[in-house]
Amino acid sequence: MPKEKLSFNLKTPKGTKDWAGPDALLRDRIFTTITNVFKRHGGTALDTPVFELREILAGKYGEDSKLIYDLQDQGGELCSLRYDLTVPFARWLAMNPDVRSIKRYHIAKVYRRDQPAMTKGRMREFYQCDFDIAGANFDPMVPDAEVLRLITEVFDELGWKGDYTIKVNHRKVLDGVFEVCGVPKEKIRTISSAVDKLDKLPWVDVRKEMVDEKGLDSTVADKIETYVVRKGARDLLDSLKGDETLLANGNAKTGLEEMGLLMDYLEAFNVLDKISFDMSLARGLDYYTGVIYEVVTEGSAPATSSSAPEAQKLQRSGKKEKARVDVDEDRSNDPSIGVGSVAAGGRYDELVGMFSSKAQIPCVGISFGVDRIFSIIKARMEREKSEALRSSEVDVYVMAFGGKGFTGLLKERMHICRTLWDAGIKAEFFYKTKPKLPQQFKAAEAGSVPFAVILGEDELAAGEVRIKEMGLPEGHPEKDGVLVKIAMLPSEVKSRLEQRNTKVNGDTDEEVVAGKVQALEV
C-alpha cells in the first residue's frame, strides 16, 4: 500500500460499535436468557435477510421512513436495510400463506438513521429480540395474554423482578376516546402521536402541540385530558365501563371488553400485578390494531425533563426530525434522553394483509431492545462494582517448566492439549517453543483460567503431570498442585471442574451463567 493511504479514518460508522470481551459475553448471556424463554413458549426461529426490497418497507413506518437506510442502486433490485423485524415477519407470512399458525422468534440487528446516544443504548445499528404469535381463528386476547406473560418471564429471569412495569393500553379504547371527545377522523393518528409523548412531556406541552400545531379545538383537548392522564388496573377498567358516553362508542366498547378478558387471563397467568393500564400509551407505529404495551424500568425515563429546555423546544417544533438526522453528535450525555422503553409491542391484525389479502393473518408480538437492556445492566454492574464476566471460558492452561537445558516441551504440551480437547475440555497453551514459567502463569491469570496443568521432564518420564488450581491461598495442602497419571488427566480435570463449580456457585456451569445474569438485580 502507498504511504498516504495510511491516513484511514479508523472508526466504525456513526451510531455503530464493536462488541468485544466481557460486553459481548454479557450481551450473549442476555440473548440466551431471552431465547430460553422464547423456546419455553414454543417459539421457532426465523431468520430473514438484513435487507428487503425497498417496496416491502414503503408505507409501513409513517414519518420514520426517512430513517431507513437504502442500498445504493448498483444495477438490479432496489433494497433497504430492515428497520425492524416485524415487517420482514409479515412479508414472510404473506409469502407462506399455508402457515396458518406460528410462534416465531427472531434475534437480529435492525437499522435506523436516527440520532445516536450510544451509552444509553440508542444506536443506528442495534439488536432486537422479537417473539410473535400469528394465527387465524384464535379466541380474543388468549395469545395476547401469553405474550405479556412471556415478557414477565424474560425480565424476572434477567433479575429485574419487581422493578419493571408493563404499560398496557388498547388502540380501540384510545380511538373510542378520541371519537367520543370529538377529534375529527383525519386527526386521530396525529393526536394519538401527541398523546404518546406524555411519558416525556407534561400535559401542558402536549396540549399546546395539539391545539397550536395540530389545530385541535381546545375544548376537545380538555376532554382528552380527562381520559389520558388516567392509569390503574381493574379499578380504571371498572370506572371506564361505568362511562355511558364512552360505552356507546363501538370501538371503545370492544376495546374495554377485550381489556377485561385480558385482565382475567393475566390473573390466571399470575402476572396482573406487573401491569399498568395506562391511557396515555399510544405507540407511534401505524400498524397496531388492538392491545399495545411498553415495558419501562428505572433508567427508561429522562433524568429531568425540565433540565433540557432546548431539547424540548426542538421536540415541540416541527424541526425535530431534521435535527435528529443532521446534528452530528452522540447525545449520550443529553439528560433529556432516557433509554426509553426496554420492550414494546402489540397486536397488528392487518399488516400481513398489506402484502397479500389472501394471506391475511392476525398477529401479536413483542420486541425486546437488548442494547438498552444491556446498558442498564452494565451501568448497574459498574455502580455495584460487580466482577466482570470472563471473556473466554478456558478451563485449563497447559504449561511446562524445567531447569538448565529446558527444551520447552512444546510437542508434549501440544499432546496434552490434544488429549484435553479430545475430551471436550477447554484448554490452551503458550505459543512459544521455550516459554518461561512466569509468562505462562501470567497468561493463565490474565484469562482467569481456573486450572493449570504443568509439565516437567521428570514427571513426564513417570507418565505424570501436575494439576494445580489457580489462586489457592498460601498453606493450602494443594497449593503446589497434585501429580496425576496422564491417562487419568481428562477425568481428573472434569471432576475437579465440577467440584469447583459446586463449591463456588453450588451449581452447574449452565446455571452459573443464568445465575450471573440474575444476580444483577435492579
Next chain:
Amino acid sequence: MPKEKLSFNLKTPKGTKDWAGPDALLRDRIFTTITNVFKRHGGTALDTPVFELREILAGKYGEDSKLIYDLQDQGGELCSLRYDLTVPFARWLAMNPDVRSIKRYHIAKVYRRDQPAMTKGRMREFYQCDFDIAGANFDPMVPDAEVLRLITEVFDELGWKGDYTIKVNHRKVLDGVFEVCGVPKEKIRTISSAVDKLDKLPWVDVRKEMVDEKGLDSTVADKIETYVVRKGARDLLDSLKGDETLLANGNAKTGLEEMGLLMDYLEAFNVLDKISFDMSLARGLDYYTGVIYEVVTEGSAPATSSSAPEAQKLQRSGKKEKARVDVDEDRSNDPSIGVGSVAAGGRYDELVGMFSSKAQIPCVGISFGVDRIFSIIKARMEREKSEALRSSEVDVYVMAFGGKGFTGLLKERMHICRTLWDAGIKAEFFYKTKPKLPQQFKAAEAGSVPFAVILGEDELAAGEVRIKEMGLPEGHPEKDGVLVKIAMLPSEVKSRLEQRNTKVNGDTDEEVVAGKVQALEV
C-alpha cells in the same frame, strides 16, 4: 392502503433467502457445534457492524471489490456492507493497539454481489464462522497448527470424520516456485490466480490462460507445471527439500522450513492424516503471507468440468466477471459449479498494518462457510431420508376435554401452563376458549410434542390431571395416560422427560442435539 399497492413483488432480494423451521434449527445446531469448538480453544466473541466505512474495505479484495454492496449516500459517511469478517477484525485490531494477543471468533453474515447458486449454498448474503489468532512474538507455525487442529475438530464433530481433506500450501513456497521458474515479479499474483483454478480446470486450460491471456513465456509455464501438479505429505516436502535450485531461493527455503515445522506440530496434534500438501492451492485474496488452506469434501468439486463447456469458455475469457454480475439467474443447476471449499483461511501478517503501522500484528485464521456445510448436510439427510428436526422444542401440550356443558377450562389450562413455565418446562396450549379434543391432539402431533397433560372437570376437582406420552402403541399399560397430583406435575414431567431421552437416545437433551448432527455421517 390503496388497492393498487397490493401488487407487491413478494420476495426476498436476489441471492438472499429466509431461514425457517427445521432448516433454521439445523443451521443453528451447526453454529452450536462450531461455537463449542471455538470456545474449547479459548475463542472470545467479537461482533462488528454489518457495514464499514467504505475506505476501510477499499484495496483489500483485488478484482472482487466490484462485488461489494455500497450503502446509498444519504448524507454523512459513505459505507459498504462487509465482504468478509477478516477485514473488520483487522480494523478492530488496528483500533485497539493494546490488544497484543487474542483468539477471537465471529459468526455473522457477509455480503457479495456475486451470481448466486442457491441450492448449492452460494448466496449473496451468507454466514461465515471465523476463528482467528492474532499475536505478536509467537513462535512460527504454533498457532497455525492449532487452527488446523481446530478445523478437524469442527468437521469431526459435524460427523464428517474421514470424509474431508485440508489442502495446505504456503505462499512463500509458491512465490519461490514462481521466482525459480522465471515468472516476472509483476506477474506473480496474476499467475498465482491462474494456478488457483487447477481445482476446476485441467492443466492445459490453465496453461492457456497463463500463456495466451497473461503473456507468460511458454517454457516458464512448463516449468511451473512440474511443481504445481504435485501433492502429498512429508514425501512431497522431502522431495522439494532435495531440490537445490528451489532451496537456493530465500522465499522457498523459509516456506519449506515452516511447512516442516507445521507437519511436526500437526503430528503432535494427531491430525497429519487429514492434510494434503497441495502445490496447486494458491487462494485468491491478496493479503495472505504464509500458510494457506482450504477444506474440500464430497460436493466441493463440480460434477464434471467437461459437461459445461460454456461456463468454462466464460471463465477463460476476460468476460467472466461481468457475466457473473449481470446474468440474472440462479445457477443452482449449473453442473460446472460445486459448492466449492467448505472452509478456508491462512496467515495474513500484514493486513492490520495496512490500517495502522503502529498496531501491526501477525494473524492466522479460518473461515467456515456454514451455508455450504448446511447444503451438503441437508442434501445428505434428504438422500438418506433422515427424520427432519423438530422446529420447536415444546415438551408438553396442555389440553382439556369434557362432555356436555364443557366450559373449555381455559383459565385452568392457563394455570397449568403457568405452573410448568415456572418450573422451566416448555409448554403450550390451544388458543381457543372451547377447543375440541381432536383439535388439540392434532396440534400436539403436528409439533411432535412428546407429552400431553389433559385436564377434565372431575380430575381437577380431585386436584389431579392426566399425563400421557404421545404415540404409545395400542396395549401399552400407559396408553391412556396416568393421573398425577397437580402439585407433583412439574417434577413428574421432568422425570418422564429425562426417562424418555435416556430411552430414545441413551443421552441427555443437549447431547441429543449434538448426536443428531453427528449422525449425519458423510
